[in-house]
């Protein structure tokens with residue numbers, strides 16, 4: 001059970017049960033859909049970006065605990081960040097969940113609770129779906145993001 | 149699956165044992181993989197609808213071919229090629245005998261069910277469909293019995309229709325009757341649903357289809373593993389199946405087709421073995437089954453498939469079906485005891501599939517937690533997205549039963565699901 005406890009930390013379970021910033025966003029400047037065909041997880045992400053800073057963000061969708069919690073924690077983390085910060089954060093988060101470290105855990109803040117995902121390679125895509133969708137939204141790509 | 153038990157009353161309990169009951173411990177010993185530990189726990193393999201494990205007999209048959217008589221078929225005059233051809237064609241005869249087809253030329257080897265259905269769609273379908281014609285499938289089909297028909301309908305201008313299912317996951321027979329008209333040229337249905345376990349009344353549907361002069365294509369991927377299949381009794385015109393779901397190798401399966409239908413069908417893929425003569429401007433085609441087997445086939449696979457079917461036959465299809473029916477009843481009762489768990493697929497006629505969802509725990513998380521307990525189940529949409537839509541769920545968790553499963557496996561599953569409850573509250 002020890003790996004499982006690492007994976008399903010209480011913060012993750014809490015965000016799964018009570019996702020933050022869940023719903024639609026008025027006046028969104030960027031949006032994208034994301035889809036993980038492997039497990040059917042779906043997410044719709046909306047952001048307001050002003051002068052290169054994420055001022056608001058929200059998501060909707062359905063998915064497993066890891067993808068829901070990841071989206072929820074991500075939205076909390078993004079608010080007030082510059083786009084450059086956001087991209088760097090994705091890189092670090094990706095390294096974290098794929099077992100490549102992720103650098104200074106302090107900088108990752110609450111995102112560090114996803115460290116346990118690295119022991120479950122199949123679940124990496126669940127954790128990164130919202131981030132891929134974020135990138136699609138910011139790049140303004142018309143096509144929905146997928147984990148494939 | 150619900151197959152009538154032996155009709156004659158056995159004289160003694162021992163006889164009853166011998167006649168009806170599968171000795172699971174004996175069966176388990178035939179499957180080397182079942183010794184494995186996963187995450188430090190004994191493997192509990194409950195993903196049989198996705199793919200089954202292989203008995204020693206199958207592994208040995210494949211190994212023996214590669215070690216002792218590996219060679220191409222149908223071409224060499226040398227000894228090894230003759231042995232390989234003999235074994236490959238012998239495998240075809242075994243499949244024919246076990247499906248009770250009239251002639252071995254009615255058995256075409258394919259990569260599996262998917263390729264078999266595509267073959268029918270692109271040969272029989274393409275030659276016989278046109279604008280105004282209809283192909284009838286159902287909402288419970290596997291994607292491999294949906295998409296090939298979409299493709300051929302696009303190519304020919306025919307229309308695809310689907311029979312709905314009810315809240316238990318059974319076909320709505322009145323709707324089937326209503327949708328079946330003179331326009332219907334092909335009815336394509338699963339024998340047993342992989343996502344729900346529903347057993348469809350194939351014999352009855354065959355009569356209905358034939359009454360409007362439609363042909364019946366049966367997706368037997370889940371049928372063959374769970375019941376004796378007699379294509380003449382079912383009165384199916386085509387029956388598609390996969391070796392890996394019936395304890396045989398991957399990459400091999402087959403299509404049964406009635407000879408007069410096969411005779412009239414154009415070839416699909418072109419290449420060696422499917423021709424009689426080739427000139428640069430035209431070729432003449434071989435007879436069935438070779439017309440539909442272009443190129444070097446999966447020889448080892450066919451040999452392994454025959455070994456697998458022989459193995460199941462040696463256990464006795466009736467006993468296999470009774471064993472699975474018993475475990476299904478046991479598993480259904482056990483899962484019904486778990487709080488906030490909903491079984492998806494509760495048709496009265498059902499094979500060993502336990503699909504379910506749990507409040508507050510996504511199937512994917514259920515699968516991960518069970519995996520930590522060494523329990524292999526499938527989670528997701530099971531290549532049946534219309535079924536998921538019908539039940540308004542994004543995915544399900546699915547435990548599916550095979551010949552080596554025991555009550556202990558079901559008990560382990562139940563313990564695992566209690567762990568899920570512990571984690572997710």
Ligand SMILES: Cc1ncc(COP(=O)(O)O)c(C=O)c1O
Nearest residue numbers: 260261262290292342367369390
């Ligand atoms: C009902 C059904 N039809 C078709 C298939 C496709 O079989 P294969 O992938 O072996 O071609 C499957 C396997 O998942 C199945 O369960």
